Amino acid sequence: MSADEKLTYASAGVDIDAADDSKHRIKKLVESTFTAGARGAFGGFGGMFRVPEGAKKPLLVASADGVGTKIKTAIEADRHDTIGHCLVNHCVNDILVQGAKPLFFLDYVAFGKLIPSVVEGVVAGVSAGCRENGASLIGGETAEMPGVYTPPDYDLAGFIVGWVEEDQVITSAGVKDGDVLVGLGSTGLHTNGYSLARRIVAERLKLGPHDVFPEHGGKSVADVMLAVHRSYLPILGGALGRIHAMAHITGGGIPGNLDRALPSHCDAVVDTTSWEIPALFRVLEEAGQVDRAEMYRAFNMGVGMIVITDTAGASYIRDLASQAGVANWTIGHIRPGTGRVHLV
Amino acid sequence: MSADEKLTYASAGVDIDAADDSKHRIKKLVESTFTAGARGAFGGFGGMFRVPEGAKKPLLVASADGVGTKIKTAIEADRHDTIGHCLVNHCVNDILVQGAKPLFFLDYVAFGKLIPSVVEGVVAGVSAGCRENGASLIGGETAEMPGVYTPPDYDLAGFIVGWVEEDQVITSAGVKDGDVLVGLGSTGLHTNGYSLARRIVAERLKLGPHDVFPEHGGKSVADVMLAVHRSYLPILGGALGRIHAMAHITGGGIPGNLDRALPSHCDAVVDTTSWEIPALFRVLEEAGQVDRAEMYRAFNMGVGMIVITDTAGASYIRDLASQAGVANWTIGHIRPGTGRVHLV
Known part of the structure; x- marks a missing residue:
């Protein structure tokens, strides 16, 4: 038997088993999102990010999400470059309601059989969302899991970290009669x-x-x-x-x-x-x-x-x-x- | 037609469509991981975490990962309380190699058909890993995605954020002949x-x-x-x-x-x-x-x-x-x- 699988790839990394030009395009997409705080580790183990300078008492605000079965619509339509954008925007809104603004984003994409052009589409969408919202795409994981996902199915999850000054967190405390x-x-x-x-x-x-x-x-x-x-x-x-x-x-x-x-x-x-x-x-x-x-x-x-x-x-x-x-x-x-x- | 699905649940939250005692146990598991920095928002939108006080120039280090097809072994054995621990430990090691120590963790669990006892097992494993490593489980997402996952299959991904002082990041720079x-x-x-x-x-x-x-x-x-x-x-x-x-x-x-x-x-x-x-x-x-x-x-x-x-x-x-x-x-x-x- 042979390890014909490649179990893990860094979606923001260099390990994707794809043609060099696809890898190069994915790298460019990821780098297009880098903001001043990003201490990119493209191909490294973990992405690094500097805590905002000048922040007084920063609270980190984090959220994880997926796109639900919207992904099935993308798969059936064979159009993969928008759901990543949806995912980022969803996560951005989820922390925005607490008053937080995005710092960085990571994604998880899992396939039955990895298709490099689909990965590229997904990363293009994620990158577009990151650019729109000023979040750096500093890492991710792309997994090939035969037996869990039936090709062409795949799933996509995302993770955002933002920040807010502790005294500016938005809760329900300020809501009052007449608002x-x-x-x-x-x-x-x-x-x-x-x-x-x-x-x-x-x-x-x-x-x-x-x-x-x-x-x-x-x-x-x-x-x-x-x-x-x-x-x-x-x-x-x-x-x-x-x-x-x-x-x-x-x-x-x-x-x-x-x-x-x-x-x-x-x-x-x-x-x-x-x-x-x-x-x-x-x-x-x-x-x-x-x-x-x-x-x-x-x-x-x-x-x-x-x-x-x-x-x-x-x-x-x-x-x-x-x-x-x-x-x-x-x-x-x-x-x-x-x-x-x-x-x- | 009816919306018989419940599309999203916060795995660290109160929206899980399960018996109250199961919810209560999950809440206790999550809370068992809270460290001093956690500004828990159990059931809230995003989890909050305080940047370490006394840090001089903290770099945040983040990583996303899954457990690959180890999850199939867990599903086939109907034993769900260890893979979450594996996932946390994997993520901890991935940022440790850069010199970073964990702050917090979030998970993503996606099912074809959500089984509360399996969610509880997964969260038990994630919580055990978080306690072992001093990471707070401050959020997560549990999704039910009929048509993507075939019951009893599910997938699990995790996201970790840790930190390291910028001048203490471990790279390959210190490696030398004779090491x-x-x-x-x-x-x-x-x-x-x-x-x-x-x-x-x-x-x-x-x-x-x-x-x-x-x-x-x-x-x-x-x-x-x-x-x-x-x-x-x-x-x-x-x-x-x-x-x-x-x-x-x-x-x-x-x-x-x-x-x-x-x-x-x-x-x-x-x-x-x-x-x-x-x-x-x-x-x-x-x-x-x-x-x-x-x-x-x-x-x-x-x-x-x-x-x-x-x-x-x-x-x-x-x-x-x-x-x-x-x-x-x-x-x-x-x-x-x-x-x-x-x-x-």
Whole structure:
């Protein structure tokens, strides 16, 4: 027998068993993300990063995530250069709600049989996300695991570390009666609800990845379903001091995420008529005959981030969003309560 | 249709769709790892960690890894509480070779169909590894991905962040002619070479996970194949100042890892007769009729870590290993060269 497998590769490294030009392109992609703090160890064991100079009492904030079954849509469409971007943006938003800004990112990609062009696509997406958000891609792991993944399937996970000054951490403590909720538009499903959405598209709409998606101006299913998860850092990064709390709308939807941004003495009231639910969700709801309440649990329904702030802050943040071309609405308010979310 | 999936769960969080007592046990396991720096956000969005106080110019060192197809052995043996420990120890060793000590850890576990008792086993192993190495388990993600993983299969990835003072980073720069190589014993395969080893055990030895493994005193295949990857931090953590360079022997074996610890003007000569190759590797070699050279590429052959140091340092480190009950040998030396490894 022979060790015909190559078990491990550093996705940010030199060990990928691929043609030299592919390796070279991957190296360039990784290096394109390096920021001032990066002490790159391309091909080394661990990536190194300098703690921000001038920070007083920095807290590191870390998060791990995957892209769920959005990856199946990418695999079926054979389009691999966007999910990495989704993954980074998802992770960025997850630490942003605590007031943290990204320092660096690492990825984990596992295949049944490694395909260098797919690795390159994935790293291209991850690198694009890192560049958008000022995160350095300082490491990663690419594994070939026959028997766990059936080719062409693979999985992708990511890990972000950011930082915030300890006295500037955003919690729910600043939320108070009379605050308003600002909703910021999503680009589509982001990275949640794909198992349900994919079933509806395949079994009810009976559409393949390259078919035209209804009511989307001729865009394909892949175009619509692989839209890149939006990062809200470019809009909100300069306004964190004006924000009382934030909720990144992921699995669980508005009711399952907004509650985490509430103190125990406040409720949030969300007026579901205050924004227009995008066509994507209407199509899925009708085709799948999904209960409206379940739609709000499974999907973001067009709102990818909710910011809780005072009236002046809401106006300021909505202006920032509008300047960035991102849909925004005042979608509700805070009232005395017990930490519950009401959709009305 | 209904969103019968729960797409995402925080493995260090409260969203696991399991019985309350299982949730409670998982929470206790996670909290058992918290060190002074942890600003736990159990159930929150991202885990928080304080940068070590008193550090002068701290560099963060990060690494991502999986356990390769060792996970298939765990799944087949239905024994899930050791691979998490392997994963942490692997990651700890990967940053230790740069002189870094752990701060915190996050995990990613992805299932076809989530089984709470398996999640609990995995978290138990991860927590044990974190406690052994002084790392706080501050977050994680547990995903249910029907269509990617076929039950009972799942995958596990981990991310570690440690730190080292910038002027104490270990590179290959200190390695010089006349240095010696100290080999520290592995506990078995650690986490590399499993695709080959599993094939040999299943197809040539025709053994299942609960059969007796040859030449191991009655231990089962699962006992031998799931032995926990050793962390070398407890032995080496207090002796880093005496170490010129280190190589964690993972995929690629001694030739594929020791070269990364060499400066371009030195070669390493490894005397392969200087330690006794453990029975495990002899059994695999004979049953699989694997070339000896390929054995050294696929497996650690009994040496999990190689430390490069001067003669006095070697004696010191070998004493530390012996006191910890870990096999150790002087396995070679450094001579002028071009950054190559010679097995003789």
